[in-house]
Each structure stands twice: as structure tokens, then as C-alpha cells.
Amino acid sequence: MTEPIYLDHNATTPVDPRVLEKMLPYFSEIYGNASSIDHLHGNRSKKAVDAARQTIAKLLGCRKDNEVIFTGGATEANNLALIGSYRRLREKGRHIISSAIEHPAVLDTLHYLENEGAEVTLLPVDCYGVVDIQALQAAIRSDTILISVMFANNEIGTIQPIKEIGEVSKKHGVLFHVDAAQAVGHEPLHVYDLNIDLLSFSAHKFYGPKGVGGLFVRTYAPMVRLDAVMFGGGQERGLRPGTLNVPAIVGMAEALAIAVQGQKAERERLGDLSATIKANLLAAFPGIIFNGHPEKRLQHNLNITIPGVEAKGLIHLLKDRLSFSAGSACSTTKVEPSHVLKAIGLSDDECFQTIRFGAGRSTMNSLQISEILIEGIRKLN
Incomplete structure (x- = not known):
């Protein structure tokens, strides 16, 4: 596999x-x-x-x-x-x-x-x-x-x-x-x-x-x-x-x-990669929400609210193709909504419809990642 x-x-x-x-x-x-x-x-x-x-x-x-x-x-x-x-x-x-x-x-x-x-x-x-x-x-x-x-x-x-x-x-x-x-x-x-x-x-x-x-x-x-x-x-x-x-x-x-x-070059690369994934998702699903500051942010982080799609369900559906989380790894055992997402104004339902991508040195194919995620969202939507 x-x-x-x-x-x-x-x-x-x-x-x-x-x-x-x-x-x-x-x-x-x-x-x-x-x-x-x-x-x-x-x-x-x-x-x-x-x-x-x-x-x-x-x-x-x-x-x-x-x-x-x-x-x-x-x-x-x-x-x-x-x-x-x-x-x-x-x-x-x-x-x-x-x-x-x-x-x-x-x-x-x-x-x-x-x-x-x-x-x-x-x-x-x-x-x-x-x-x-x-x-x-x-x-x-x-x-x-x-x-x-x-x-x-x-x-x-x-x-x-x-x-x-x-x-x-x-x-x-x-x-x-x-x-x-x-x-x-x-x-x-x-x-x-x-x-x-x-x-x-x-x-x-x-x-x-x-x-x-x-x-x-x-x-x-x-x-x-x-x-x-x-x-x-x-x-x-x-x-x-x-x-x-x-x-x-x-x-x-x-x-x-x-x-x-290698910090400067990697920040630029991951910023471009994240921007491509973001653009692809928005083209497929205009209602998707990207959380956090649009510019003053970690270049390798994407926090995405997908209306109507439960985060845990998407993670389970795609677990053999993508490894990502519904939020902080330090709070994934808790059932309450993220205190961070609540603090920026998300509802409880929106919190449970939010996923987090953290790209890194091994992350290369933004198109493949986008296609897998889009396919998964369509199955659950």
C-alpha cells in the first residue's frame, strides 16, 4: 500500500x-x-x-x-x-x-x-x-x-x-x-x-x-x-x-x-504550495473558509472550514491517502470545539467542520493533494 x-x-x-x-x-x-x-x-x-x-x-x-x-x-x-x-x-x-x-x-x-x-x-x-x-x-x-x-x-x-x-x-x-x-x-x-x-x-x-x-x-x-x-x-x-x-x-x-x-527558500516554496491548494479548493468549493490571517501567517499552515462536511469523517475517509488533523494534536481526544476557532468567531458546527493541513519538506505535489481532498469532500457533501 x-x-x-x-x-x-x-x-x-x-x-x-x-x-x-x-x-x-x-x-x-x-x-x-x-x-x-x-x-x-x-x-x-x-x-x-x-x-x-x-x-x-x-x-x-x-x-x-x-x-x-x-x-x-x-x-x-x-x-x-x-x-x-x-x-x-x-x-x-x-x-x-x-x-x-x-x-x-x-x-x-x-x-x-x-x-x-x-x-x-x-x-x-x-x-x-x-x-x-x-x-x-x-x-x-x-x-x-x-x-x-x-x-x-x-x-x-x-x-x-x-x-x-x-x-x-x-x-x-x-x-x-x-x-x-x-x-x-x-x-x-x-x-x-x-x-x-x-x-x-x-x-x-x-x-x-x-x-x-x-x-x-x-x-x-x-x-x-x-x-x-x-x-x-x-x-x-x-x-x-x-x-x-x-x-x-x-x-x-x-x-x-x-x-x-534553508528557511527563506522553504518559506517561499511552502507559501506557493499552500496558495495553490487554497486556489484549487476555492475553485471547486467557493463556500470553503480559510481561517487565520491571510498574510501574517505560517506559510506551511492551512486551516480550512468546509461547510456541511464533518472533519473527522473526512479524515477517516482519506486516511489511506492523506494524513492530516482536525486541529491541535494536543486536543484531538477532546470532544469540545477548538478554543482557538471559537475565539475567532466560529460556531460549534463550524469548529467540527474544520481541518488543518501542515505542509513540510516532503510535501511536493499540490495538485495531487488538491484532487484527493476535492474527491473526498464531494463524497461527503
Whole structure:
């Protein structure tokens, strides 16, 4: 049987063969604990980690290598950023601002912090999923200590005005955290130019291994300090204890270097591919709705509402030909409508008639994808 065309790159990407090749020696040949620096085996691993940290820091626009803290992924990085900054600053204030369309890794963590006394304001978004800067400014209070807004939405692909939000945060002396899991490796990004204080990312979103990610923690103007939320070992400046996953860290650095090097060309290619699929679908079904911002968006993302066609039914019908999702991979077990789609104004029925395409490096034939999808919609319409 022919393998289905994979269109769920927003959920995860395959490990690039060049990344896997780079990782392999660190499973069995260079196997020392990177914290065991008193002998040769440990020092070899430490040098690999140091080199990876330097590579990632440079590609993110950090001032210092130690601004990169390695974690198990963006979810853990979000937890560390939000809980760590809240506990460090709660004597100064307890108010946190975020948006209504954040990933559950942020929203669930903020809900947890409410049990610790945090007061959370979730900003609404417009019909494209964009946070309003004036609404943000109006929401800031004297006790606001943190703003957390994602770089790009994992469901609808909308990119937020991050630089402007960062400018507002700096003006008011409020820390600014960005969940950039969908953006790192895919969009131009420089943490200092964008006025970001904390930034979360995950390797498996840019063709690296699963189970590894990181958190940028600014050390200059201001120097950001976090309370640890895990304990035992003192690794990663005491913020993320535990034996470092050397193969995964090496792989993440290689994956990011490859992604950034080819970023401009790949964004252009995927933008053209997505535009072709969009045009073909609209020609066949003029009533189809494309969600998210038409221009300020991830080039490889398409979020499509198909009136009268249930998303799960279409996914099941085409499962042997296309692999795509009805929304975030982190919420597919839930039966309630997407909080992101509801926030941009879709009805419950429209939410359940919405699919998400995430194209990637292996996505080539836009005409074939269009024809398969059109055929499936016609069968269910």
C-alpha cells in the first residue's frame, strides 16, 4: 500500500536524516555524562553540549550561550517560564496577561497558577486571531508582572505582532514570554530585536528529535531570574536538573542550523504550495473558509472550514491517502470545539467542520493533494 501523504507537520516533523546521522555517535560511542567533567568521556559529551548551546544561542539571537536552558520540550519550557517567573515575582504583583488562543501548555499552566493566587487576563483576538495592541495596553495594571503571547498559533497559523507586544512590555517593565514552538526554525527570529525575555521552543517542530527543547532566559536589560520548579542535580543553571540528553541536544542544534540555513527558500516554496491548494479548493468549493490571517501567517499552515462536511469523517475517509488533523494534536481526544476557532468567531458546527493541513519538506505535489481532498469532500457533501 502506498504511504499516505503526510500533512501534519504542525503536530510534529520527521527527524532529518542529517540530524539522525549527527546524533548517532552520542548513543554508543560518545556516551559519557556531560556533568562528569573529571574524565575524558564526560568531557567529550560536555563539549558536544557546549557546541550545541552555542549554535542555538547564535541562531536565536542570544547575547550569551548560557541564555539557552535545555528542557524536555516546549511544554516543559512554558511551565518553567510561567511558574518560575510568577513565583519569583509574586511579591511584586500577581497579574498575568495572555491571549485566548494560547496552546494548552500555557493556558493550563496559567489555570494552575490561579490556584497559587495569580490573576489572569486572557486577551480576545480578532477574526484572524490577532491580539490587539491597544487592548493589551489597556489590560496592563500596576501589579502586572508577566505577558505571555505565542509567536504563531498552532491551529490557524496566525503570527502575532511580537515586536510591538515586546515594546509595550518593555515600556511598562513587564516580563514578556513567547511560546515559539511553531515559529523557531520556520520564521525569522531574533530574541533581542523582538524584545523577548523568555522564549520556549521544541526540536520536533523543526525536524529534530522529540523529547528535547529549550527556554531562552534573557540575561541583559533586564536579567531575568526564575525560581526553579524541579530539583536535584543543579544542571542548567539550577533551573532544569537531571542528566542532559546529549544525543537529542546535539540533534536539536543540527536541526535548527539546517532549518535556518534553508528557511527563506522553504518559506517561499511552502507559501506557493499552500496558495495553490487554497486556489484549487476555492475553485471547486467557493463556500470553503480559510481561517487565520491571510498574510501574517505560517506559510506551511492551512486551516480550512468546509461547510456541511464533518472533519473527522473526512479524515477517516482519506486516511489511506492523506494524513492530516482536525486541529491541535494536543486536543484531538477532546470532544469540545477548538478554543482557538471559537475565539475567532466560529460556531460549534463550524469548529467540527474544520481541518488543518501542515505542509513540510516532503510535501511536493499540490495538485495531487488538491484532487484527493476535492474527491473526498464531494463524497461527503
